[in-house]
Amino acid sequence: MRRIILTTESGADLPKDTAEKHEVQVVPMHVIMDDKDYLDGTLAVQDIYDYHERTRKIPSTTATNAHEYEHFFKRIKADYPGCIIIHIGYTSKASSSFQNALIATENLDDIILIDALNVTGGLAAIVMYAVDLLEKEPAIEPENLVGKIESIIPKSRLAFVPGSLEFLKAGGRVSNLAYLGGALLKIKPCIELKNGKLVSTKKYRGKMSAVTEKLLQEYLNQYDIDKGQLYLLYSIGLDESIKDRMTAIAKEHGFKNIKWMQAGAMISTHAGPGGFGVAGIER
Template sequence: MNIKITADSTCDLSEELVKKYDIEILPLYIVKDGKSYKDGVEITPSDIFEHVKAGGALTSTAAVNVADYIDAFTPLSKEYDAVIHVDISADFSSCYQNACIAAENFDNVYIIDSRNLSTGSGLVVLRAAEMAQAGENPEDIVKAMNALTSKVEASFVIEKLDFLRKGGRCSALAALGANLLSLRPCIEVKDGKMSVGKKYRGKYAACIEKYITERLSGRDDIDYKRIFITHSPSDKEIIDIAHKTVKKLGKFEEILETEAGCTVCSHCGPNTLGVLFIRK
């Protein structure tokens, strides 16, 4: 069958991966000073950081709306035998709900709630694309992806809480205390929701090394097919340490580095980095 895989822009897949797997990306909206911009098309993380650095207000995000989904699905549903769309967790955004409403207008469009974000969702997208390229039927792909979502392990470490404070997700006092004490919180995605895990302390480079070491060491439940190192704009030293640590601890067939898009960057700020992979 001829199946098209689509995803929203929060999956944070690189242009290279999007092209390789023939994936169509539907952008969310980033709201800056009251004006909406298409994520990754009309605005980039660098634009956001420069805006905030210059004293501008923090940007916010808005879901892909129903009309956008219908506009995207209409030509694709005619061109392909089936369209399978993967969305950011329904607990983070109304993208999934809007996509489901749009899909009611078609008999060959399927919607998957990734129960994740960033390349946690991207891992589901790539697996779906591989199954589509192998000629699997859409029902089997959807069933397999719904089972896969609970096996995705996604987490990030944030260098500073400044963006979380500006976005109202932590108090100014908590952010000040964390920054003064050099605390670097680990944000984990579990059951489609975010929670704060371990708080690392010390120089950020050392924290990243320890975080990855703890994520990958002493385990026999990791699928070593691929791992993502996903980060907002970060110091090269931090990214190099992440690569070195991943290579040392895991025999992954693919180590994919991607830059987080505007959605993650709007909330977490620069020098945020995570490793994302699938469990057996």
Template structure:
């Protein structure tokens, strides 16, 4: 019996990479006003950021409904596969609950894991699930290993602007205005499954310094596990600058980390110019 890995587009695993890894990525729904799209399927990441810039409509993403999980689980069952389903943090979305509801019909053949992550943190857990599957682990063994690894995931990001946090109601208009005037970059992490502000940096250079300091405080990067860097917007220039400025962290490991493009789930609040890093603690 083969193992089928199912996740969603909040992991920022592209449909192209999903084919390479032989996994299923269910797209979240993204709405701009009355227009509705499937994240990464009918709306590319570049297309999302173009709309974010061009339109006054603030985008909204919708969780995956139980019936869509059920469809994916049925397809796996018909193929004779067990399932490991990784879900977006239950503190941020109802997708995990939807997956659990759908899994009730499949007894012990579907194992649902609450990643307690989004974006790059979610990404590296999916990557680890793929690695364990390729090593011949069963669905139950993969799910158990992932649940033990969830608390060991570290995520840190620097947003380039406060504008979209303001539009999404996450901060006040006054705070966003002052922050923009002072070139304040919010430093973000995922704590207990939810988005948390770790601090505020004056300018991109200080933001990059905070990223490097966070890695050191966490005990460094465990290169025995997946590592991922990410950028938002239409260009990865800021991310490449961070990598160059942080060469001491990545020296000798240039071929061991992946770079992904932040999609709609986090891009809605980050806007363009954000960079992020996810790794497992040593």
């Protein structure tokens, strides 16, 4: 029986201890700050926030390139001779990373690439679904595993709100006028993944404590999420009392396995501090 190795990108925000426990191999994306290129995971998120505080700018981010992918996959092949790699990748609709993986594997065998059409916790939910399948059925045929993973990709649901519009403005994602209007009215956009693309679907008004509660309640009422696992996402700066309330709401809806995940440097560069999100897989 040939061993199956699951891989993904750092943009999944899969906690390091979780990745290590389940032997998921993670390839880093990039954060560029002050003209220096950092591998995602080597730059403290707080450094990004401090940089924005000093300069009113945000770092830029880039995808894992084809050369890095080739080295990544070859290293795994060397560490696990004869293995089959199933790579669950960051959405191709928001990054060139998946295309670079395709280029890197043109001349490599036994590597299956899956476009998860999702990011951060939505991508992590798909990866962990694959982990659970593989741990329950270690002798599963790769084709069967891939089929099951692909079947739940349309069912992975992600929604989040940024803590403020500052980082969206700094990154050119909202105009100055929209920023000023949003700041004055305390409006926060809800961002969801639709067909692999990040889309603003609705707007919430008020303090973050009220916004997060409304987002989570509406999300859980709208989607019939599998009660086996719910992923709650945050970026540094989200108040602990809000996290406690979100956990309580999730439990009220019948979720027993609730996993909090912190946004890494790459995702935080776009979302900013104090953000909140939720991800899960529909039944």
